Amino acid sequence: MDASDGAVATEPARVRTQGAGKGLEREDRARLLRFMVMMRAAEERGLTLYRQGKVPGSFYDGRGQEAISVGAAYALGPRDRLCILHRDLGAHFVRGVTPDRYLANYLGREGGVTRGRDGNMHFGDRRLGCVGMVSMLPDMAQVAAGMALAYKLRGERRVALTFFGEGSTANGQWHEAMNLAGVHRLPVVFVLENNQFAYSTPNELEFAVDPVERAAGYGFPGVSVDGNDVEAVFEATRQAAERARAGEGPTLIECHTMRMHGHGAHDDMSYVPAGLHERWRKRDPIERYAHRLVADFGFTPQEVERIQAEVREYVERCAERALASPPPDPATATEGVFAERWEPLGDGEAPWSRWQREEAA
C-alpha cells in the first residue's frame, strides 16, 4: 500500500499478518470458513432480494469484512455479550442466528429477529446474548462499557464486545466510552473496523491520528491487525478477552479492511479512488482463508469446495423460509413499548471447541 492510494495509513505501524489463532482445532477452522461463507452468501442473497424490490428501506452489507465479525465473535464464550453492527453479520451467525431470520428481518416479516419492529441490521437476538444496534454511532460502545461495568461490579469473568467503524471514532460518545472503560478498567473489547470510508468520507477527513494510537490516551492498549485475516482477528480478540477476564481492562483492536460495496446498496462508491478497490479485492478474506486451509492446515480443495457449496445451499433453503414468512400483524404495532419485567439476556452459542473442552473438563 502506498500513499498514492489516497487513503490514510491503510497499513500503519504494528500490523500483524499471517496470524495463527491459538487453540483452534481443525473443526474450528472449518467453521471459521463456514461462517464467513455464510455471511457472504446470505448478504449476496439479501442484495438480490433488495434489487428485486422485496426489501423495504435500505440494504447494507459487509462484503470484504467477513473475517472481522467471524474472527472476533468466534473467540467469545457463551456468557459473553456482543453489541453487533451492520457489517458484522458473521457475529450473529456465530452466536446462533440463522440466515432465514436475518433475511426475514430485512423483508420485514414476522420471522425476522425483530418481527418487523426494526429493519436491516438493527437487530440482536436477546436470547443469544446479542444487543442490536441503534442508528446513532457509536452509541453501542457506551452500552458495551455499561455491560462490562456490571461484570466488574459482580466480579464475573465475562466480556462485553462491541464493533464500530473508524468514522464513529470522531464522535464524542466514542471518547466517552473509551474514557469510562479506561478509567474503570472495564472488561470490554472494542473492535474498530477501519474499512477506509465512512459512507463517502475517507479517513483523512475523520481523524488526524490513527485511532489505534489514541487508545494509549485512554490508558489501555491499541492493537492493529489485518482485518482480512480471520485467524489474526480471532487471536487478537482472544488475547483481549483474556486480558479483560483477568481484570486488566479494555483493549482496542483496529482491524484494517476495505468495504467492498457501497455504504448501502444505494451507494455506487464512485468516490473510491481507482485501483484501491482492486487491490483490496485481491486480499479477499474468504479466498485467502480457503487458500490457507489447503496450504497450511491440511484441507483438501474438495473439502473446502464442499464446505462452501453446502453453506450456499443451506443459505438458499433459508432464503425460501424467509420469503415464506408472513408479514407482522398491524394490530400488534403499538404493543411492547414498556416491559412488564426485566429478564437476563440468554447465552449465545460458542462454537469454539475450547468451550466444549472446558465444559467437558
Place this chain on the structure above:
Amino acid sequence: MSSSGTSAGAAADRAAKADGGRVEVTMPQMGISVSEGTILEWRKQPGEEVAADETICDVTTDKIDVEIPCPAAGVLEEILVGPGETVAVGTPIAVITAAGAASEGRGRTSADPDAGPGEPEETGERRAASGDSKPNGELDRSRFYSPVVQRMAAEHGIDLESVKGTGVGGRVRKRDLEAAIAAREREHAERPLHTESPYRPEPAAVPVGNGAGAAQVGERREPMSPMRKAIAEHMVRSRRTAAHATTIVEVDFSAVARRRAELREAYERRGVPLTYLAFVARATVLALQEFPVLNASVDGDELVYHDSVGLGIAVALDDGLVVPVIRRAERLSLEGLAAEIASLARRARARELEPDDVHDGTFTITNPGQYGAVLATPIINQPQVAILDLEAIVKRPVVADDAIAIRPMAYLPLSWDHRALDGATAARFLSRIKELLEGGELE
C-alpha cells in the same frame, strides 16, 4: 343550542316591523290554530331601555303563557295594548325606538368565536389564565350556554331562557342550572301527580280588592282570570252542544294492583312512574279501537271518525286545568303511555306546554279520584264525543265467588254525546275497559 319552550324566538322575528328606527311589536302567532292572544303583563314600562331578545311582556293564548322577546334593542316608547286585553294575531301591541341599527333580533349564538371571554394568548404573554377579557359588563353572555349547561338542561328538560345566569355577562353557569333543577325538584316533590274534575269548586282566592263592579256589603268581587274565563266559556258551550248522558261501571282494581307491583320497579329504573291512570289509559286506547265511534266528532250532520287516538289527560293547575294531548296514543305501550303522562303533567305544571300540545285530542280522561270523590258526571271536552273519569279507588267489601272479599274498587263514569251514540254502545265500551283492567294482562 339553547332549548326554548316556545317558538317565541321565531315569532319575535315576525313580530318586529322596523320603520326607520321605530320598531313595532305585534301580537305573535303561537301555535298553528291560534288566532288571538291576551296580554298578561308588561315587563317594561315606556321610557325604559330594552335589549334585543329581552322579555318585554307575557302573553297568554289557549291557556298557554308565552314570553315575548323584544325584537330590537332600544327604548320602549309606547304600550298599545294593556294587560287583560285580547287582540288578534298581528295587532301592534307596542312601539320601540331602536338604538342605532336594528339588531337581527337573535343575539349571539353560542358558536360566535368572538363571544368567548379571553382569546387564546400569544406566546410571551405570561398571564395565561386571564387572557384578553373584555370588561364583563359590556358583553351579554346570557344566551351563551356552555357544553355542560346545555347537556344538563337537555337531560332535565329545563328551558334555559328561564334560568337566571350569575356568571360573567349574565351567563348561565352550571351552578345556576343546578339551582334551577333543585328548585323544580322541590316543587314537584310537593305536588304528587293528581288531576281534577273540571267542575271542582273554585279555590278561595286571595282578596285582591279591585273589583270591576261596585262592592256591596257582605260580598267580595274578583275578576275571572283568563284561564277561568276560557273554562267557563268552554263548559257552557259543551253542555249546549252535546246531548250529555253518563254511564257508570264499577271496576275491581286488584288485578291492576298486582300487575303494577310486578312492573313498577323495572319501570322506575327506567325513570317511568307507573300509575293506575296509565293502566286506565291503555285499556281505554285498546277499547277505542274496538269502538271507533267513541273516538269520533260530530260536525253538523256528519260523524267524523278519526284514524288515530289523541288521548287528552286532564291536569289540574293552581287556577284551573289544562288538557294536554298524547298524540297517536294507539302506538304506545303501557310504559309509553305512563312515560308520556308523567312528562305532560310535569311540563303542564312547569308551564312549559306548547300551544300545539293541547290540540287534536279525540278522547279525554280525567282523574279526580285523589280527593276522595267516588262518583261524578264530567262534561265532554268539545269537539269530542265522550270523556272518561277515573274516580277514587277505595277498598270495599264485595261479593266474589259467593263470599265476601275486600277489593280495591273504583267507579268509571263515562259522559257521552247521545247525538253520536246510544247507551248500549257506551255500556259495551265501558264493559270492555272493565274487562281489560280486571284481566290483569295489560302491557
Place this chain on the structure above:
Amino acid sequence: MATTTQQAPASAEPQAGAPRELTYLEAISEALREEMLRDESVICIGEDIGAFGGAFKVTDGFQEEFGAERVIDAPLAENAIIGAAVGAAIEGLRPVCEMQFADFISCGFDQLVNVAAKLHYRQGVAVPLVVRLPSGGGFSGGPFHSQNPEAWFLQTPGLKVVAPATPADAKGLLISAIRDPNPVCFLEHKGLYRSVRGEVPAGEHTVPLGKARVAREGRELTVIAYGSSVHLALRAAEELGEDIEVIDLRSLCPLDSEAILASVRKASKVLVAHEATRSCGVGAEVAALISERAFEHLDAPVRRLTAPDVPIPFSPPLERAVLPQLDEMKEACDELLRY
C-alpha cells in the same frame, strides 16, 4: 443480599409507627438508601455523587456506606452515564443515574431516547434504569440550571416520567421507579428540596406510577398540577377560601386520565398549572384530553397557568416575571370561578 427494610434514615429520629417529617430531599435520599440496602443490584452513577456526596447532597455518606463500586463518580459525560447505565441495566443492575441538573440531560439525550427508550419495543430487552433530574427554577440559576424539561420525555415513547410534589410521594415514587423494569425519568424540583417538609412513612413505602392524588377536595374549580405548582395551587385555594379542588398528577407518563376526568366532571372548570413552559407542555396534553373526553362537562374553557415560552432568566425581577407566582395563581382561579 442485605435485607434491612425498617431502618430509618440517619437524618431522622427512628421511632416505629410515629409520624415523622422529612424534607423532600431527605425523602429522596432515604428512598435511594433503603433500596440500595434492600437490593445490591441498585447502584448510583453521576457526577460528584461519590466522595462529594452530590451537588445537592442527596448521596451524602453513600460512598462510605456502599463503596465506590456502587456509588460511581462518573466523568463529565452524560451520554456515558446513561449509556453505561443502559448496558448495566440490560445485565441486571438497577442503575440510578443522576444528572447534576435536569438541564444537562441534553448531553445524554441520545442514549436516553434512542437507546434506552426503544430497546424493549425493538428487541424485547428491558432497560430498568432511573434518571434523577433536579429541575425547576426560582434561585437565579439562569437558563441552564432552571429548566423543567419533562415535555421532551413525554414525546418519547418508551420512557416513563414522574414528578412528585411531596416528600412522601418523592420517596414512594423513587422506590417504584427503581423497581420498574423500564427507563424512568424522575423529576425532582430543586426548589422543594428543603422548603417542603411532610410526613414520610418509614420503611417500605411505594407509590404506584400512573396514579394521581387529590391534594385538596373541591367542587367549583379544579386545578390540575404537578411539582412546584401543586404547592402554589394549595396556597391559592387556602387564601381565596374557595371550593377549589387540587389534583397532584404525580405521574406524567403514565398519566392518570381517569382521575383528571373524574375531577373535571365534578367541577366543570379547570386550570392546569405547571412551572414548565407553555407550548406543548403537560398542560397542552391535559387540556386536549379534557376537550376530547369531557367536553360536555365543561362550564368554562380549560385554562393553563405556566411559564411563557422563554428561557428562564437570571435576574430576580425577570425570573419572577416568568415563573408562575402565587398572585397569578389566585387571579387565574378567581377568574375561572367568576366565569
